[in-house]
Structure formats: C-alpha cells, structure tokens
Amino acid sequence: MSAVTTDPAGRAARGAVTVPAQASGSTGKLRLMAVHAHPDDESSKGAATMARYVREGVDVLVCTLTGGERGDILNKAMDRPEIRADLAGVRRAEMARAREILGVQQRFLGFVDSGLPEGDPLPPLPEGCFGVQPLQVAAAPLVQAVREFRPHVILTYDENGGYPHPDHVMTHRVSVEAFEAAADPDRYPGTGEPWQPLKLYYFVTFHRARFEALHNEMLRLGLESPYAERLAKAEENADRQTWEITTLVPCGDYFEVRDKALIAHATQIDPHGGWFACPTDAQRAAWPTEDYHLARSLVDTEKPESDLFAGIREKVNVCSC
Numbered sequence: 001m002s003a004v005t006t007d008p009a010g011r012a013a014r015g016a017v018t019v020p021a022q023a024s025g026s027t028g029k030l031r032l033m034a035v036h037a038h039p040d041d042e043s044s045k046g047a048a049t050m051a052r053y054v055r056e057g058v059d060v061l062v063c064t065l066t067g068g069e070r071g072d073i074l075n076k077a078m079d080r081p082e083i084r085a086d087l088a089g090v091r092r093a094e095m096a097r098a099r100e101i102l103g104v105q106q107r108f109l110g111f112v113d114s115g116l117p118e119g120d121p122l123p124p125l126p127e128g129c130f131g132v133q134p135l136q137v138a139a140a141p142l143v144q145a146v147r148e149f150r151p152h153v154i155l156t157y158d159e160n161g162g163y164p165h166p167d168h169v170m171t172h173r174v175s176v177e178a179f180e181a182a183a184d185p186d187r188y189p190g191t192g193e194p195w196q197p198l199k200l201y202y203f204v205t206f207h208r209a210r211f212e213a214l215h216n217e218m219l220r221l222g223l224e225s226p227y228a229e230r231l232a233k234a235e236e237n238a239d240r241q242t243w244e245i246t247t248l249v250p251c252g253d254y255f256e257v258r259d260k261a262l263i264a265h266a267t268q269i270d271p272h273g274g275w276f277a278c279p280t281d282a283q284r285a286a287w288p289t290e291d292y293h294l295a296r297s298l299v300d301t302e303k304p305e306s307d308l309f310a311g312i313r314e315k316v317n318v319c320s321c
C-alpha cells in the first residue's frame with residue numbers, strides 16, 4: 001500500500017508494554033483527541049473518523065493550536081472587505097459550525113497563526129506567532145488539555161507536518177511532547193493531574209494509493225479525473241519517505257458529514273472546488289477508510305488495525321452511560 005519506513009516509534013509500537021494502572025483501571029467513555037494547527041484542518045483530516053466515533057459514543061475533543069488568523073481566503077466568493085476586516089472572528093464562527101456538524105467538542109489553545117512563509121529566501125516568521133514559541137511554552141496548553149480531557153488516543157501530524165507549514169510542524173512537536181510528558185508529575189507543574197494517553201497516531205490522508213483508487217474509479221465511471229497531475233507528481237517523488245499505513249478506519253458512511261463540516265469553513269473551502277471533485281459514492285466504492293500511522297503505543301495491537309481503540313477497548317472498562 002505504501003512504503004514501510006524504519007520508524008523507531010513504530011518499533012516501540014510493536015513491543016509489549018504494560019498499560020499504566022490509571023488507564024487500565026479507568027472506567028467511563030473512550031476518549032479521542034485530535035490535535036490540529038488551524039480551524040479547518042480537523043475537517044480535512046480525520047473528520048469522518050471523528051464523526052463515526054462520536055456517533056458510537058466516544059468523547060472526541062479537537063484541540064486547535066492557533067486561530068488561523070493569517071490564513072488566506074481560499075474561496076473567492078468569500079473574499080470581501082467585511083470578511084477580511086475580521087478574519088479571525090469569521091474563522092471562529094466557521095469552526096463553531098463545523099464542530100456542531102461533526103458533533104465533537106473543540107477548544108482553541110490560544111496561539112497566533114504563523115502564516116505560510118513564501119519567497120526565496122523565506123522571510124522570518126512573525127514575532128510572537130506559534131511557530132517561534134519555545135517548545136515548553138508551545139506545549140503547555142496541550143499538556144493541560146491532555147490532563148483535563150484524559151484521552152486514550154491522540155491524533156496528530158507527522159514530523160513534516162503533513163505539509164511544510166510551520167504551524168503544522170510545531171503541532172507535531174507539541175503533540176509528541178504532550179504524549180510523552182503529560183504522565184510525568186514533575187513536568188509542566190500546575191497544569192493538572194498526570195495522564196498517560198495510550199496511542200499516538202499520525203494522519204496519513206493524502207497518500208498515493210488512495211488517489212490512485214479514486215482516479216481509477218472515476219475513469220471506470222466515465223468521469224474526468226482531476227488526480228492525473230497529482231499522481232504524476234507522486235511518481236516523480238516515489239523515492240520520498242512515506243508513512244506505513246498501520247490503521248484503516250472504515251468511515252464511508254460519514255463522508256457527507258465530513259463534506260458538510262468542510263463547507264462550513266467557507267473562507268477556506270470552495271464548495272465547487274477540488275475537495276468535492278470525486279462523487280461521494282465513488283469515494284465509498286474506491287477508498288472507504290481514513291488512514292493512520294501508529295507512531296507510539298503502550299498497548300499490544302495487531303496490524304493492520306481497523307479501530308483506533310484496538311488494544312484499548314479490552315483494557316478500559318467502558319460504561320454505556
């Protein structure tokens with residue numbers, strides 16, 4: 001499916017590790033935390049997964065590190081002076097709508113968007129933005145959120161951020177830091193009681209096998225595929241490192257919910273744009289899962305997985321209340 005990489009964290013994932021007593025003895029609902037850089041990222045990566053788990057009774061919290069203040073307006077119809085005048089406010093309102101559609105909880109962690117630097121050489125990042133914060137400062141609110149929400153599973157980006165936006169790279173760094181530090185009572189004092197999440201996943205969303213499947217399905221249906229260029233590029237970069245897909249979560253029934261949440265981010269998403277080029281039924285036929293790389297795990301699990309909570313359901317006494 002995709003090239004297997006040597007990943008020290010992945011190796012750890014295969015080892016048998018004792019589940020911390022606090023987690024193994026815990027009761028209540030399963031809890032999933034998705035950590036994202038900007039409002040709209042939660043709707044483009046893992047949204048159908050979250051919609052499915054919410055409807056199955058899992059508590060889902062999206063943590064959004066920045067307010068998306070420096071995002072461009074990517075939907076021409078929304079590029080109006082009154083929108084530009086309060087882009088931060090508009091994006092908060094968009095996030096609130098997407099949150100309701102997905103059925104998740106969501107909180108902003110209060111950092112300022114770094115923007116995507118452009119030019120050669122690249123300009124320095126703006127003063128005070130998320131991307132220039134020392135790790136300890138950048139990670140503290142997320143450690144606090146982990147200690148409060150007590151997730152069993154955390155989803156985030158890989159070390160390249162999925163794409164090279166400074167906020168996405170920093171989001172990866174703070175997620176790994178929180179996964180590793182939140183259970184240590186000596187670290188991040190004053191941010192709550194220690195808590196050890198059991199699994200950390202990276203989103204593997206825009207990968208070649210999926211686009212190939214969508215492309216072929218559209219050709220089969222006699223439709224014009226928009227993916228040829230993307231696939232040619234992938235061919236050129238075939239030797240680039242890609243993450244092993246360890247986990248495929250079936251969530252095709254929730255693709256419409258995902259699309260509605262995406263459209264709620266009206267400044268970022270053109271409802272007539274590339275996001276919606278492939279008919280939903282064709283997507284369901286060609287690739288009905290959202291995919292992940294298990295980067296850290298403190299529970300035993302057999303790969304490939306089809307459930308983010310594989311190895312955890314058995315350990316946690318889940319109540320149906």
Ligand SMILES: [Zn+2]
Binds near residue numbers: 037041168
């Ligand atoms: Zn983003």
